[in-house]
Amino acid sequence: MSESKSRDLREDPNQMTGAAMIVRALADHGVKHVFGYPGGAVLPIYDEIFQQSEVEHILVRHEQGAGHAAEGYARSTGKPGVVLVTSGPGATNMVTPLTDALMDSIPLVCITGQVPTHLIGNDAFQECDTVGITRPSTKHNWLVRNVNDLAKVLHEAFYVATSGRPGPVVVDVPKDVQFATGTYHPPRKSDVHVSYQPRVKGDAVQIRKAVSLLASAKRPVIYSGGGVINSGTDASKLLRELVDVTGFPITSTLMGLGAYPASGPNWLGMLGMHGTYEANMAMHDCDVMLCVGARFDDRITGRTDAFSPGSKKIHIDIDPSSINKNIRVDVPIIGDAGNVLGDILQVFKAEAKKPDIKTWWQQIATWKARNSLAYKKNNDVILPQFAIQRLFEAVRGRDAYITTEVGQHQMWAAQFFGFEQPHHWMTSGGLGTMGYGLPAAIGVQVAHRDSLVIDIAGDASVQMTMQEMSTAVQYELPIKIFILNNQYMGMVRQWQQLLHGNRLSHSYTEAMPDFVKLAQAYGGVGLQVTKPADLDGAIKEMISVKKPVLFDCRVAALENCFPMIPSGKAHNEMLLPAEANDEATAAAFAGGKALV
Amino acid sequence: MNQPASAYFLEERHDPNETHTLSVLVANEPGVLARVIGLFSGRGYNIESLTVSETESQKHVSRITIVTTGTPMVIQQIKHQLDRMIPVFHVVDMTLTGRSIERELAMVKVRGGGDNRVEALRLADAFRARVIDATTESFVFEITGNSQKISQFIDLMRPLGLVEVSRTGVAAIGRGPEGM
Ligand SMILES: Cc1ncc(C[n+]2csc(CCOP(=O)(O)OP(=O)(O)O)c2C)c(N)n1
Ligand SMILES: [Mg+2]
Numbered sequence: 001m002s003e004s005k006s007r008d009l010r011e012d013p014n015q016m017t018g019a020a021m022i023v024r025a026l027a028d029h030g031v032k033h034v035f036g037y038p039g040g041a042v043l044p045i046y047d048e049i050f051q052q053s054e055v056e057h058i059l060v061r062h063e064q065g066a067g068h069a070a071e072g073y074a075r076s077t078g079k080p081g082v083v084l085v086t087s088g089p090g091a092t093n094m095v096t097p098l099t100d101a102l103m104d105s106i107p108l109v110c111i112t113g114q115v116p117t118h119l120i121g122n123d124a125f126q127e128c129d130t131v132g133i134t135r136p137s138t139k140h141n142w143l144v145r146n147v148n149d150l151a152k153v154l155h156e157a158f159y160v161a162t163s164g165r166p167g168p169v170v171v172d173v174p175k176d177v178q179f180a181t182g183t184y185h186p187p188r189k190s191d192v193h194v195s196y197q198p199r200v201k202g203d204a205v206q207i208r209k210a211v212s213l214l215a216s217a218k219r220p221v222i223y224s225g226g227g228v229i230n231s232g233t234d235a236s237k238l239l240r241e242l243v244d245v246t247g248f249p250i251t252s253t254l255m256g257l258g259a260y261p262a263s264g265p266n267w268l269g270m271l272g273m274h275g276t277y278e279a280n281m282a283m284h285d286c287d288v289m290l291c292v293g294a295r296f297d298d299r300i301t302g303r304t305d306a307f308s309p310g311s312k313k314i315h316i317d318i319d320p321s322s323i324n325k326n327i328r329v330d331v332p333i334i335g336d337a338g339n340v341l342g343d344i345l346q347v348f349k350a351e352a353k354k355p356d357i358k359t360w361w362q363q364i365a366t367w368k369a370r371n372s373l374a375y376k377k378n379n380d381v382i383l384p385q386f387a388i389q390r391l392f393e394a395v396r397g398r399d400a401y402i403t404t405e406v407g408q409h410q411m412w413a414a415q416f417f418g419f420e421q422p423h424h425w426m427t428s429g430g431l432g433t434m435g436y437g438l439p440a441a442i443g444v445q446v447a448h449r450d451s452l453v454i455d456i457a458g459d460a461s462v463q464m465t466m467q468e469m470s471t472a473v474q475y476e477l478p479i480k481i482f483i484l485n486n487q488y489m490g491m492v493r494q495w496q497q498l499l500h501g502n503r504l505s506h507s508y509t510e511a512m513p514d515f516v517k518l519a520q521a522y523g524g525v526g527l528q529v530t531k532p533a534d535l536d537g538a539i540k541e542m543i544s545v546k547k548p549v550l551f552d553c554r555v556a557a558l559e560n561c562f563p564m565i566p567s568g569k570a571h572n573e574m575l576l577p578a579e580a581n582d583e584a585t586a587a588a589f590a591g592g593k594a595l596v
Numbered sequence: 597m598n599q600p601a602s603a604y605f606l607e608e609r610h611d612p613n614e615t616h617t618l619s620v621l622v623a624n625e626p627g628v629l630a631r632v633i634g635l636f637s638g639r640g641y642n643i644e645s646l647t648v649s650e651t652e653s654q655k656h657v658s659r660i661t662i663v664t665t666g667t668p669m670v671i672q673q674i675k676h677q678l679d680r681m682i683p684v685f686h687v688v689d690m691t692l693t694g695r696s697i698e699r700e701l702a703m704v705k706v707r708g709g710g711d712n713r714v715e716a717l718r719l720a721d722a723f724r725a726r727v728i729d730a731t732t733e734s735f736v737f738e739i740t741g742n743s744q745k746i747s748q749f750i751d752l753m754r755p756l757g758l759v760e761v762s763r764t765g766v767a768a769i770g771r772g773p774e775g776m
Contacts, residue, residue, distance in 0.1 A: 131627060132630070135627070135630065135631060135634055136634055136638050139682070140681075140682040143626070143627075160682060165680075193623065193682050193683060194685070195622070195623055195682065195683055195684055195685040195686075196682045319676075319680060320676045320679065320680065321673060321676035321677050321679075321680055323676070324669060324672055324673075325669075325673055328669075
């Protein structure tokens with residue numbers, strides 16, 4: 001750097017390199033942690049990171065791990081997760097977590113390095129079309145060609161990621177732009193596209209219509225989703241208050257667990273494909289449905305032409321494109337879940353009174369009595385449901401955060417772990433990404449150093465991002481990886497049994513690593529338990545260890561996840577565990593392929 | 597229901613398709629057209645016609661006109677999906693307003709002699725198509741109008757020696773004094 005240039009830099013504090021702007025912008029947005037992995041195209045940014053202490057960088061072992069860690073961080077704090085990766089393979093490795101965050105509406109800001117501007121389009125070393133590749137995986141993305149645009153784009157990126165329906169964004173910064181000097185400015189209103197104005201407040205007329213429907217309901221149900229969690233803790237408080245004030249039963253999607261406490265009197269359990277019988281029956285038979293922050297996804301609705309045929313539907317969502325996408329609703333309300341819930345409550349309290357729905361609750365009680373989550377006790381082998389129940393009992397009352405991988409264990413966790421608080425449950429819902437849970441747990445633990453963070457894992461999923469154990473060890477993050485080891489890709493096997501004539505094509509993992517030795521190899525602690533009688537003691541030990549733990553919980557290999565709505569069936573055609581013998585299962589799935 | 601076993605709920609919907617013309621005002625920035633087209637290809641929507649050009653250069657605003665087909669629910673989805681893109685200012689369903697004018701321009705090359713040549717000229721006159729290039733054995737006609745009129749003209753030219761056609765796609769604007 002020439003002498004005159006360095007003097008200029010000293011004179012105007014807003015004159016700085018693009019790389020410095022990036023770190024400065026992170027600090028200005030209150031970012032304390034960045035998850036990342038270095039490489040040629042981001043070295044100037046890493047050089048800046050090295051020379052400051054406001055933003056702590058967490059080095060992962062694979063960029064996908066950085067992305068999921070940032071997701072876990074974001075979900076457990078309500079703040080955006082930030083990722084820094086290099087061009088080419090660094091960026092392509094981020095595609096899975098970006099898509100995951102898009103599907104589950106998680107705010108992520110991902111900064112990618114890019115080859116120098118003059119080489120873009122030349123098939124340069126480690127070049128890829130990052131904005132092209134990530135366009136459908138992000139809420140928005142930018143390629144910054146001029147250092148003087150960088151500050152504005154970074155501030156806009158944070159705003160877009162965190163406002164409206166949250167989501168991931170990518171800012172792609174060529175290396176020459178990182179080196180170039182330009183003018184930085186702190187965040188300001190005019191940094192945001194005028195064309196982007198998410199609507200927060202619900203329409204007053206629609207809110208009145210909703211309240212009068214609720215007030216006259218005989219068989220109401222509240223169906224809440226991840227939007228309530230995303231809206232912030234106030235939204236969960238308001239939801240709880242609305243349930244109290246109306247006395248209505250409430251169910252939730254996988255993403256919405258914890259907004260209403262599982263111990264609450266009006267809780268029906270989760271709904272959908274592996275939801276409880278009472279939740280799905282209430283959805284099917286209700287006369288008024290209040291859907292808040294959920295999107296009528298295909299795992300929820302079952303057969304759409306038989307979905308809740310007799311109900312008037314109210315749908316609160318911040319994203320207009322979620323409304324009338326799968327299910328036609330009667331009263332759409334576009335706005336932020338918390339904001340609209342607050343307005344509904346206010347009008348309800350002023351103008352309506354608790355409707356008498358005693359007979360509806362009696363009906364629900366008969367459905368509940370079917371005990372749809374029942375499973376047969378076993379003293380010889382650990383049943384996965386039992387393992388989760390024991391885990392839940394062991395951590396009850398503690399500030400525990402749960403992440404999961406994807407598969408049967410994920411559904412069992414949702415069914416058998418009772419969530420009392422929002423932001424304590426992180427799972428890959430929309431994309432269903434195996435390998436999410438371990439790095440997500442790292443992100444959660446970075447944000448909550450003293451809390452108990454447990455990944456309820458499957459033996460197959462956990463091997464997809466196992467290398468992040470090394471990250472956990474490096475940063476002394478005592479995450480607990482509670483593996484329900486059934487030696488199978490259980491969920492795949494279950495579908496093969498139900499739908500593909502029990503031909504278990506490639507769903508058995510024949511060469512399973514020794515998870516105890518693996519934990520030790522990484523510098524963590526490995527525990528294994530095979531007998532139900534030893535389970536509680538081992539869980540206790542796991543919790544007391546102050547290091548990352550791989551807990552190899554050997555469970556019944558062939559247990560399946562029930563209850564279940566078979567494909568092409570409606571909510572009232574659930575297959576219950578007690579009825580899921582071979583013939584009933586065959587009949588439930590009949591229609592297409594013959595079942596063995 | 598007779599369907600193959602699947603992890604997805606397979607069902608057919610039988611709502612009839614409709615054709616709609618959408619006007620989309622967007623910030624004229626790199627990649628904006630790719631975003632719009634990517635939305636259509638990624639979500640399996642149809643594009644029958646697409647035109648785009650900057651219309652307010654000071655404000656860097658472009659206007660995209662898209663003709664698309666789908667069930668009413670799909671058309672509504674398309675509008676919402678477009679509207680939630682960050683650089684999109686405004687989406688108007690010109691078909692729903694019922695007050696829009698749609699025009700397309702085409703250049704049509706016809707080659708031939710004798711009676712065919714005379715007939716082509718006569719038809720061009722009836723359609724108010726202009727001759728914008730001529731040789732002793734060919735014409736290029738310029739024709740404007742709605743898409744049906746242009747298609748009709750092209751069909752008539754086919755037996756008279758149609759060589760090639762270049763169409764601009766549909767541009768649309770609302771009637772009356774108000775803007776979109
Ligand atoms: C990245 C990825 N690949 C494939 C799948 C398909 N899939 C869903 S569940 C599953 C098996 C998961 O097995 P495991 O982690 O052992 O969990 P289990 O069902 O046995 O509890 C697979 C392969 C997926 N969800 N994600
Ligand atoms: Mg398994």
